[in-house]
Amino acid sequence: MLENPINTLYPINEVFQTIQGEGIFTGVPAIFIRLQGCPVGCPWCDTQHTWEQQPNDEVALSEVTEKTQATSHWANATAEQLVDLLKQKGYTAKHIVITGGEPAMFDLIELGQVLEQAGYQLQIETSGTFLLKVTDATWVTVSPKLDMPGGYMVRPDCMKRADEIKYPVAMQKHIDQFDRLLATCPPREGVSIALQPISQRPRATELAMKVCIERNWRLSVQLHKYLNIE
Template sequence: MNPITTSYPVNEIFETIQGEGFYTGTPAIFLRLQGCPVGCPWCDTQHTWEQRAEDQVPVAQVVGKPSASPLWAALDAEAILATFQAQGFNAKHVVITGGEPAMFDLRELGETLEAAGYQLQIETSGTFALQVTAQTWVTVSPKLDMPGGYLVRPDCLQRADEIKHPVAMEKHIEALDKLLKSCPPNPAAIICLQPISQRPRATELAIKTCIERNWRLSVQLHKYLHIE
């Protein structure tokens, strides 16, 4: 009997520079998965929220497609690795994003890519149980009081290598403080504040708070450079 393999709904595969958080500036392959019920109002990838059968296409149509397209392809771990190799990607850092990638069991994918020499990072809202390899770098961007009604899970914060929090106003920092007090995170986790939409007041607040608390600033470098 053949072993059961996991299929992943892939919205995008592209190579670029990681523009956020701890790995800012690192060459990276982005693997964007389709599907997210969290419903963040400011989300810039709302085209990934729904996984509709009529939007499923062959992998050739998701590699290099327009970013804001809801098209997706079903690929298993070996097919994803083969796509990386066929595209001639040089980066060895793979960012699994979405959508909400933690909706899926990523262990098989992680094991396959790590065996081929890749390092994995997952970007998650922290609202689903993590199914990742022990070596995967976990970036939790906690989404609080979003329309989907999902709660940030304590186990996600305890597993986090990095907590990257979007801020625009003081209340967003207060909400993060409340969350970290009620759900103590991994003591070694790096905390990054990320100004929402690069707004000047949000950026000023984030810089001030990072200096006061010895946190890090995440400025979405890719948006300043006008790259994907």
């Protein structure tokens, strides 16, 4: 553990072990730590219950690992408490995905350091609209959200820090928007780029496949939804 931990409190909506269903780590056993809070406002978001952090929704930490359905309940926890919780649950996965909500709203450096010292590999999934505060070893997956109701802009520094870029698409205008983003906020050379069809819509999948083949990009199909797992 850290010699002088800050004991930052993180609002936890959910903690569970499953298979990563998206991006480069598709198929890898993973522990998901879902944080509460997101102002971006994506219309197709399938975790809208994580958007608001209401005081009357706060529960005990033990309750966020026992959920049988999506709720807006959340619990505060320090990094050390989370490590203890993972050990108590007997989780075997060593890959941890910090998601949300929008996890980059929070300073994740202490969390990352504590998890890494405990033997875990850390990945964050972010919209790229907040300054990233993560460890150097954290794998950063940026899923750019453009022209969303919240009005947040994708940050050039997030695009540069990305280890992979996973972009949701449904129609040609989304490809055009993405091209403009890549021109104004170019990622590092060699970064993996994947297109992800929104809500498994057939036309979106067909478009994503076509563009991926043309540009030698990857296709991310949200495997967990096809397998009907979380």
